[in-house]
Amino acid sequence: DIQMTQSPSTLSASVGDRVTITCRASQSISTWLAWYQQKPGKAPKLLIYKASTLESGVPSRFSGSGSGTEFTLTITSLQPDDFAVYYCQQYNSNSLTFGHGTKVEIK
Amino acid sequence: EVQLVESGGGLVQPGGSLRLSCAASGVTVSSNYMSWVRQAPGKGLEWVSMIYTGGNTYYADSVKGRFTISRHNSNNTLYLQMNSLTPEDTAVYYCARDGGTVTQEGYFDLWGRGTLVTVSS
Numbered sequence: 596d597i598q599m600t601q602s603p604s605t606l607s608a609s610v611g612d613r614v615t616i617t618c619r620a621s622q623s624i625s626t627w628l629a630w631y632q633q634k635p636g637k638a639p640k641l642l643i644y645k646a647s648t649l650e651s652g653v654p655s656r657f658s659g660s661g662s663g664t665e666f667t668l669t670i671t672s673l674q675p676d677d678f679a680v681y682y683c684q685q686y687n688s689n690s691l692t693f694g695h696g697t698k699v700e701i702k
Numbered sequence: 703e704v705q706l707v708e709s710g711g712g713l714v715q716p717g718g719s720l721r722l723s724c725a726a727s728g729v730t731v732s733s734n735y736m737s738w739v740r741q742a743p744g745k746g747l748e749w750v751s752m753i754y755t756g757g758n759t760y761y762a763d764s765v766k767g768r769f770t771i772s773r774h775n776s777n778n779t780l781y782l783q784m785n786s787l788t789p790e791d792t793a794v795y796y797c798a799r800d801g802g803t804v805t806q807e808g809y810f811d812l813w814g815r816g817t818l819v820t821v822s823s
Contacts, residue, residue: 596763629801629808631810633747638796638814638815638816640813650811684749684809689752690763692749693748696747
């Protein structure tokens with residue numbers, strides 16, 4: 596299986612900060628990568644797919660980039676609603692795998 | 703309203719069985735690629751199983767041979783039959799729709815709220 600490694604595991608930030616989360620794949624996955632946001636007690640919400648395509652309805656302060664094995668999720672100007680856990684997920688193979696998550700907490 | 707609603711979770715003893723259901727509204731289960739994804743308490747997400755529109759099924763190694771994904775077209779419901787359960791299967795189980803419209807993509811654009819399965823004696 597393809598392993599997905601996210602960093603950092605926890606990130607402390609303030610409202611208005613620019614935040615970057617990294618996701619690395621154990622082998623090349625082209626741009627077959629998605630990002631999700633999850634809040635406590637809720638289902639994950641799709642933010643970005645195909646590494647950089649913003650899901651409909653997702654604010655433009657979220658953006659994704661990367662290809663191959665290294666990817667980033669960037670949140671420009673962090674908002675109060677953005678404090679959550681973020682997961683990356685590869686779909687290069689039929690055995691889908693997620694990163695372990697990055698918790699964005701209030702500084 | 704487009705939604706997925708899971709049910710069937712609960713407390714089961716190790717070695718036992720459980721069948722989860724995912725009732726869909728506003729979306730046709732048989733016309734979409736559908737998956738089950740689980741999340742152990744306080745842990746991350748783990749893909750469990752997928753069923754293609756054509757009926758092909760795929761499983762994570764951790765559940766292969768114990769879990770079976772299926773669907774019932776007439777009542778627009780996705781199922782997950784879980785046998786030989788162990789405490790490691792304790793998790794919230796989500797059903798999720800693949801984001802692909804013509805072909806399977808592999809990411810999930812619609813999720814249910816989940817149902818909790820607890821495996822304990």
